[in-house]
Amino acid sequence: MDYEFIKSRLHLYAVLQNIEDLVQYDDVAKKLIKDWNIIIKFSVRKAGSVYLIFENGKCTVRELSPKKPDIILFFTSPAHLNKMFDGKANPIPLKGITKLGFLTKKFPKLTERLEYYLKPDDQKLKDKNYITINTVMTLNTALYALKELLLFDPIGEHAAKKVKGSMVMMNVNKGPAVYIEQKGNTFEVHKGYAQQPLAVLEFNSIKIANDFLNGKMDAFSAIASGAVATKGHIEWLDAVSPVLDRVALYLS
Amino acid sequence: MKVEAKGIKYSVSSKSKSKTYTYTKSQKLFQRALKVIPCGIPGHFSPAPFVPPTMYPFYAERSKGSHFWDIDGNEFIDYMCAYGPIVLGYNHPQVEKAAQEQNSKGNCMTAPGKIMVELAEYLTDTIAMADWAFFAKNGGDVTNLAVMIARAATGRKKIVMIKGGYHGVAPWMQGYGHYGVIEEDVANIIDIEWNNIKQFEEAIAANPGAIAGFIATPYHHPTFADSEFPADGYWQRIRELCTQHGIVLIIDDVRCGFRLDIRGSAEYFGFKPDLACYCKAIANGHPISALVGVDALKTVAAKVFYTGSYWYQAVPMAASLATLKELRRLNAPVLMNKIGKKLFEGVKKICASYGYDFKVTGAYSMPYVRITNDPSNMLHQEWCAECTARGAYFTSHHNWFVCAAVSDKDIQKTWSIADDVCKLLKKKYGDKF
Known part of the structure; x- marks a missing residue:
C-alpha cells in the first residue's frame, strides 16, 4: 500500500x-x-x-x-x-x-x-488540562493508527503475524485507557479498560505518557526505570513497538 | 508439605521464611547509566523484559559457583548463568587457573598462541561431526560465518531458517520489522515453521537450485514460548533433503551446545550436520565462539575472509580447553540434566500442591518454564519476580539455565523460596487461578 x-x-x-x-x-x-x-x-x-x-x-x-x-x-x-x-x-x-x-x-x-x-508545544503542555486532553488524544490516536498500520503498513503487516490472538491495553495509571484486540483478519480498538487484558503497558502519569508517546523517552529506558510498567504477553508489546513508532512517519 | 526427589527430602513449614530484596544501589546506578549509555543497559541484559524490572537486580558485584551477588549485596542462586555461558559455575578453579597461566605467558599477541591448535584438536575430538574448528568471539559471529560458507560452497543465495529462531543480531538474523533492518537484508531469507518438513519441501520446490543453507537450533527454544523438541525423524528427513538438494545443513548449537550431549547436540538427536556453531558453554564465561565443520567444507571455509581484532586471544582459548576437559570429565550435560530434573520436578510438585501448573519444556539443563494457570502470563511473571526478590533468580521470559555447580543446598533453598511464593500468591489471589 x-x-x-x-x-x-x-x-x-x-x-x-x-x-x-x-x-x-x-x-x-x-x-x-x-x-x-x-x-x-x-x-x-x-x-x-x-x-x-x-x-x-x-x-x-x-x-x-x-x-x-x-x-x-x-x-x-x-x-x-x-x-x-x-x-x-x-x-x-x-x-x-x-x-x-x-x-x-x-x-x-x-x-x-x-x-x-x-499540535502541542512546550508552552501549551504546561497547562494541566491541556496535557491531559492531548495525552488522551495521543494515546487513542496511537492505537487507532496501530490498527491501520498492522493492516496496511509493510512493517506493520510483518508485526501483525506475531500478534495473533493478541489483546494489548495501554493506559495511564488511574487514568485513560485504550486497547486493541486481534479479531479474525482484523483488529478492533476500544476506548476504556479491558476486563482481562492479556498484555498491558501502563504509564505512571499523564506527563510520562505524553513524553513516551511523543518520542521524548525510549521504551527500554522508560520500562526499566519503572516510569512505564509492562506485564502479560510482553512479546506483543515488543512486536508492535516499532509499528507505533511509525505513526509519526505518517502524521508528524 | 513434603517433596522427595532422588536423594533429597524436603519439608516446608507453614510460616514464610524468606525476606524480599531491595535494589537501591542498582536503581541509582541505572539512573547514572541512562545519561551515558543508550537505554542504560542495552541488548539482552536490558531489564526491560523483567516484570516488573524493579524486582530484579540490574548490576552484579561478584559471583562464585552457582551464585552471584548484586551491588546491593543481595545473593542469588543463578538460574540464568549469564544467559548461558556459565556451565561449570562461576570462577571455576581449573578454568581460571588455565586462563591465568596463559595470561602470564601472553594473550592478545601478534601471532596466535599454540593453544589455538590444541583447542581445535580437542574440540574436533569432542564434537562427533567436527573435522575442523574456526574461532571467533560471539555466537552471532559463527552463525554468520556458517551462512557465508554455505553461500560460498553452493554459489546460492537463499537461507532457510525457523520462524522465532534466534541466531544473533545481524540484520538477516533479526528479521524485517526490527529497528534498523531493511527489506533487502532479509530478501534471501525463507522462514518456515519448526517441525514442518512439508514447508521445507515446499521451499525447496519453490526455489529450485537457490537454497544455500538450512539453519536451525537442535530443538526450538523461542524467547517467549514453550520449547519444542524435534518430532520423530525430523532431523533425519531434514538431513536427507539437504543432501539430496545440495543444501548445507547448519546447526546453531550456541545455546544447547554441551547442555544436551558432550559430543554435540546433533549426536543427541541422531544426525550429522555440515556445520555447527558453538559459543556459550565452551569457555565458562570467557569470550570465545567456534564454528566446526565437516572436511568437505574445509577448503571453502579457508577461502571466506572473516576475522576480528580479538579473535586470537589466547586466554579464552586456554579457558575453553580447560572447560571442555572438565565438561568431559564430569559428563556435564548428563549431570546438568540430572540436577535440573531434580530441581524442577520438585518445584512442579510444590506448585501443584497450591493448584499451580508449573510447565517445563525443553531440556532440564535449559528449560523454558511457565505457570500456565493465567493465560496472560501475569501470574507467572509475578511468581518469577517474587522468587528472584528472595534469592532464586528466575526470569519470566527466555529459557533458564542450570550449571553443574548447583548443589543440593541450592535446590533445597530454591524449593523453600518457591513454596513461600506459592503461598504468598495463593493468599493474594485465592482460587482465582
Whole structure:
C-alpha cells in the first residue's frame, strides 16, 4: 500500500475519532456542538469512509451510521484528504449544499479546536488540562493508527503475524485507557479498560505518557526505570513497538 | 508439605521464611547509566523484559559457583548463568587457573598462541561431526560465518531458517520489522515453521537450485514460548533433503551446545550436520565462539575472509580447553540434566500442591518454564519476580539455565523460596487461578 493511502486511513480512522473526546473533555468544543444534530460523512475514494454523528451534545465516530448522513464530504483520492488535513485543499460537498453555512462557519471552529489539541508545544503542555486532553488524544490516536498500520503498513503487516490472538491495553495509571484486540483478519480498538487484558503497558502519569508517546523517552529506558510498567504477553508489546513508532512517519 | 526427589527430602513449614530484596544501589546506578549509555543497559541484559524490572537486580558485584551477588549485596542462586555461558559455575578453579597461566605467558599477541591448535584438536575430538574448528568471539559471529560458507560452497543465495529462531543480531538474523533492518537484508531469507518438513519441501520446490543453507537450533527454544523438541525423524528427513538438494545443513548449537550431549547436540538427536556453531558453554564465561565443520567444507571455509581484532586471544582459548576437559570429565550435560530434573520436578510438585501448573519444556539443563494457570502470563511473571526478590533468580521470559555447580543446598533453598511464593500468591489471589 502506498504512503498516501495509509496516511489517509490514519486521518480518517485515527485522527477524526479524537472529536469524540474533544467534545467530551474540552469545554469550548462541548459548548460548540451542544445543539448539533447532524451526521457528516467523510468519504475518500479508494480509502474508506467515516461518519461523525453529533447528537445530544455528544459525538460518535463510526465506520457505519444508523441513519443517512446530512452532509457528505467527498475526496477524490487519499492524497486529496491528506491535502485537506494540511490545509491545502477543500472537500467536495456531495450532499448538504443547503448546509454550507454550517460547513464554512460552525464546523471549522470545531476542527480548529481539534488542531489546537493535536499540535502541542512546550508552552501549551504546561497547562494541566491541556496535557491531559492531548495525552488522551495521543494515546487513542496511537492505537487507532496501530490498527491501520498492522493492516496496511509493510512493517506493520510483518508485526501483525506475531500478534495473533493478541489483546494489548495501554493506559495511564488511574487514568485513560485504550486497547486493541486481534479479531479474525482484523483488529478492533476500544476506548476504556479491558476486563482481562492479556498484555498491558501502563504509564505512571499523564506527563510520562505524553513524553513516551511523543518520542521524548525510549521504551527500554522508560520500562526499566519503572516510569512505564509492562506485564502479560510482553512479546506483543515488543512486536508492535516499532509499528507505533511509525505513526509519526505518517502524521508528524 | 513434603517433596522427595532422588536423594533429597524436603519439608516446608507453614510460616514464610524468606525476606524480599531491595535494589537501591542498582536503581541509582541505572539512573547514572541512562545519561551515558543508550537505554542504560542495552541488548539482552536490558531489564526491560523483567516484570516488573524493579524486582530484579540490574548490576552484579561478584559471583562464585552457582551464585552471584548484586551491588546491593543481595545473593542469588543463578538460574540464568549469564544467559548461558556459565556451565561449570562461576570462577571455576581449573578454568581460571588455565586462563591465568596463559595470561602470564601472553594473550592478545601478534601471532596466535599454540593453544589455538590444541583447542581445535580437542574440540574436533569432542564434537562427533567436527573435522575442523574456526574461532571467533560471539555466537552471532559463527552463525554468520556458517551462512557465508554455505553461500560460498553452493554459489546460492537463499537461507532457510525457523520462524522465532534466534541466531544473533545481524540484520538477516533479526528479521524485517526490527529497528534498523531493511527489506533487502532479509530478501534471501525463507522462514518456515519448526517441525514442518512439508514447508521445507515446499521451499525447496519453490526455489529450485537457490537454497544455500538450512539453519536451525537442535530443538526450538523461542524467547517467549514453550520449547519444542524435534518430532520423530525430523532431523533425519531434514538431513536427507539437504543432501539430496545440495543444501548445507547448519546447526546453531550456541545455546544447547554441551547442555544436551558432550559430543554435540546433533549426536543427541541422531544426525550429522555440515556445520555447527558453538559459543556459550565452551569457555565458562570467557569470550570465545567456534564454528566446526565437516572436511568437505574445509577448503571453502579457508577461502571466506572473516576475522576480528580479538579473535586470537589466547586466554579464552586456554579457558575453553580447560572447560571442555572438565565438561568431559564430569559428563556435564548428563549431570546438568540430572540436577535440573531434580530441581524442577520438585518445584512442579510444590506448585501443584497450591493448584499451580508449573510447565517445563525443553531440556532440564535449559528449560523454558511457565505457570500456565493465567493465560496472560501475569501470574507467572509475578511468581518469577517474587522468587528472584528472595534469592532464586528466575526470569519470566527466555529459557533458564542450570550449571553443574548447583548443589543440593541450592535446590533445597530454591524449593523453600518457591513454596513461600506459592503461598504468598495463593493468599493474594485465592482460587482465582
